[in-house]
Amino acid sequence: MKGEHKATLSFSDGTPSIEMPIYKGTVGPDVIDIRKIYGQTGKFTFDPGFMSTAACESKITYIDGDKGELVYRGYPIEVLAQNCDFLETCYLLLYGELPTAAERGQFGAEINNHSMVHEQMHRFFTGFRRDAHPMAILVAVIGALAAFYHDTLDITDPESRRKSAIRVIAKIPTLMAMAYKYSVGEPFRYPRFELSFAANIMQMMFGTPCEDYVRNDVLVRALDRILILHADHEQNASTSTVRLAGSSGANPFACISAGISTLWGPAHGGANEACLVMLNKLLADGGVSKIGDFIKQVKDKDSGVKLMGFGHRVYKNYDPRAKLMRESCHEVLTELGLHDDPLFAIAMKLEQIALEDDYFVSRKLYPNVDYYSGIVQKAMGIPVSMFTCMFAVARTVGWISQWNEMISEPDQKIGRPRQLYTGYPTREFIPMNKR
Numbered sequence: 001m002k003g004e005h006k007a008t009l010s011f012s013d014g015t016p017s018i019e020m021p022i023y024k025g026t027v028g029p030d031v032i033d034i035r036k037i038y039g040q041t042g043k044f045t046f047d048p049g050f051m052s053t054a055a056c057e058s059k060i061t062y063i064d065g066d067k068g069e070l071v072y073r074g075y076p077i078e079v080l081a082q083n084c085d086f087l088e089t090c091y092l093l094l095y096g097e098l099p100t101a102a103e104r105g106q107f108g109a110e111i112n113n114h115s116m117v118h119e120q121m122h123r124f125f126t127g128f129r130r131d132a133h134p135m136a137i138l139v140a141v142i143g144a145l146a147a148f149y150h151d152t153l154d155i156t157d158p159e160s161r162r163k164s165a166i167r168v169i170a171k172i173p174t175l176m177a178m179a180y181k182y183s184v185g186e187p188f189r190y191p192r193f194e195l196s197f198a199a200n201i202m203q204m205m206f207g208t209p210c211e212d213y214v215r216n217d218v219l220v221r222a223l224d225r226i227l228i229l230h231a232d233h234e235q236n237a238s239t240s241t242v243r244l245a246g247s248s249g250a251n252p253f254a255c256i257s258a259g260i261s262t263l264w265g266p267a268h269g270g271a272n273e274a275c276l277v278m279l280n281k282l283l284a285d286g287g288v289s290k291i292g293d294f295i296k297q298v299k300d301k302d303s304g305v306k307l308m309g310f311g312h313r314v315y316k317n318y319d320p321r322a323k324l325m326r327e328s329c330h331e332v333l334t335e336l337g338l339h340d341d342p343l344f345a346i347a348m349k350l351e352q353i354a355l356e357d358d359y360f361v362s363r364k365l366y367p368n369v370d371y372y373s374g375i376v377q378k379a380m381g382i383p384v385s386m387f388t389c390m391f392a393v394a395r396t397v398g399w400i401s402q403w404n405e406m407i408s409e410p411d412q413k414i415g416r417p418r419q420l421y422t423g424y425p426t427r428e429f430i431p432m433n434k435r
Contacts, residue, residue: 007032015041027062044418056243057409060093060401061232068317072232073097081324086197086227086394087111090169093232093401094162114170115191115200118148121175125182134179134389135264141175142168143257153251155407164252165400172256172396173197176389177204183385198224201393206381218335219380222328226373229321230391232398233314238262238269242399243406244415252403259399260392269388272374275309276384279375282346291349299359309371310354311364318366325372326351332379347375 005022018040021033031054034045047053062071070077073092080089084098091099091107099107124144128137145168146153152163178188181204189204199220207213233239242259246252263269282294297305312319338344351367354360377387406412 061234063234065314070320089228090397111170112193114167137179145253146251173201222332225328227394230394246403247415269391271370273387275374278308312368319368321369325369329372
């Protein structure tokens with residue numbers, strides 16, 4: 001990051017002009033350093049939603065929304081999803097390089113060794129109602145990890161930070177599966193060291209003591225791909241929350257819990273759930289035969305009907321993750337013989353229309369990753385209430401990598417956004433008997 005070029009900001013109110021450095025990243029837009037504006041002018045900048053503000057410097061993930069590109073540590077998401085498993089991707093995000101075979105083996109063993117949770121944590125679940133949302137449970141139990149693992153809470157120590165990262169990546173699948181098992185009244189399942197990360201999630205969710213769990217490798221590969229595609233996504237709302245919480249010096253488990261809370265919002269992690277709600281409503285309204293009427297309503301701006309799972313706020317072109325997820329979606333539906341299932345028949349018909357209809361093509365309203373991942377998870381038997389939990393399992397490695405990068409910065413400061421105050425100025429106090 002260099003500031004060889006300058007931007008000049010002039011004012012019409014008599015405030016003297018100021019010069020600000022312009023920094024260039026390796027790719028992406030140039031950044032104007034506005035840190036001295038307040039000190040030199042007494043003025044703040046105004047950017048609701050931080051849509052034009054770079055709040056940090058990062059080497060982890062890059063998105064080019066216009067080109068439809070997503071890159072982890074310099075590697076296109078397509079390359080990673082087709083050639084790596086989730087733990088290789090985790091290693092890359094955490095350490096900056098893809099692992100050797102020896103490093104991958106050691107990393108996998110370390111994740112396995114930390115995948116169990118303290119037995120006393122089992123009691124936490126009995127404090128929740130059976131119908132509690134799994135995300136509410138996950139927020140609580142992830143934050144509670146700080147009460148059990150005091151030995152790695154020193155955020156100034158790189159090794160403590162590394163161990164905390166390993167622990168939270170390893171334990172969140174176990175806790176997520178426990179939340180699911182509690183909701184359906186079944187006994188908790190322990191992780192199995194001989195299984196892959198994704199296969200372990202499936203046996204902990206769907207296995208029972210009554211019979212041996214038989215995994216389906218097609219479904220395992222699909223889940224592994226879901227995890228890879230959702231592992232990080234630059235400075236989104238939940239990642240920014242983790243960084244902001246971490247800037248105060250909060251422990252990593254509290255920061256990840258804060259990220260999960262943000263992810264729970266329907267505008268963030270709930271998109272694939274919204275897709276299934278839309279598809280189920282179409283099914284209830286008459287199925288495939290009513291899709292034409294539905295599409296007409298979508299095209300009518302005054303109808304208020306929205307097509308969920310199509311288009312993306314960041315990607316102005318095709319979501320690069322969607323093509324990969326589409327492949328997995330069709331593999332899973334074929335494997336399970338679900339192409340003729342009424343719900344999935346609606347989903348495939350909507351996909352066809354969106355890819356062929358000029359209205360959607362011209363507006364670049366292509367199916368996004370949430371559309372396909374929701375269909376895949378539904379086909380695999382994962383309930384809709386668990387979709388965002390699965391998202392949290394995938395995104396935890398991105399959150400903890402971003403958190404560690406921020407803590408490692410020598411000039412890191414506590415986050416403190418400013419505001420444009422439009423409330424009352426100082427007012428005279430009136431005693432209650434005179435109001």
